[in-house]
Amino acid sequence: MPLTTSVVAVMPETHQTPLLAIAVARGGMPLSLAALNRATDGALERVFSSTDFTGKRDELAVLYPTGPAKRIVLIGMGKPDDVTRGTVRRAAGVAAKRARVLGAPAASFHVPIESRGTVSGQDVGQAAAE
Secondary structure, three states, rough: OOOOOOOOOOOOOOOOOOOEEEEEOOOOOOHHHHHHHHHHHOHHHHHHHHOOOOOOOOEEEEEEEOOOOOOOOEEOOOOOOHHOOOHHHHHHHHHHHHHHHOOOOOOOEEEOOOHOOOOOHHHHHHHHHO
């Protein structure tokens, strides 16, 4: 089956997907994920507040929340100041591998604005597709 990639502007809290991968930097739950946290009945906040997931590079957490995404995979990117296009590319690769392992028929990838460092939104899309 060929890989199809597209970049779309959609809010993660309303995006219907079998797997939503979210790449985050260290520092707690990004404020821009508050609506997604509400849509998942607080699943994100519980993971971040329990310190089960801190955002360390290549750290993973798989959630099975209520809401539009059947699964949410959190992927750590390390310190916010160290996030580069390469960091985003690596996180997208980790997300793709995890989606394959979990048998997800499709997946979406999101990087909250607080976790992008100096990487632009356009470059996030390009790096994820690469």
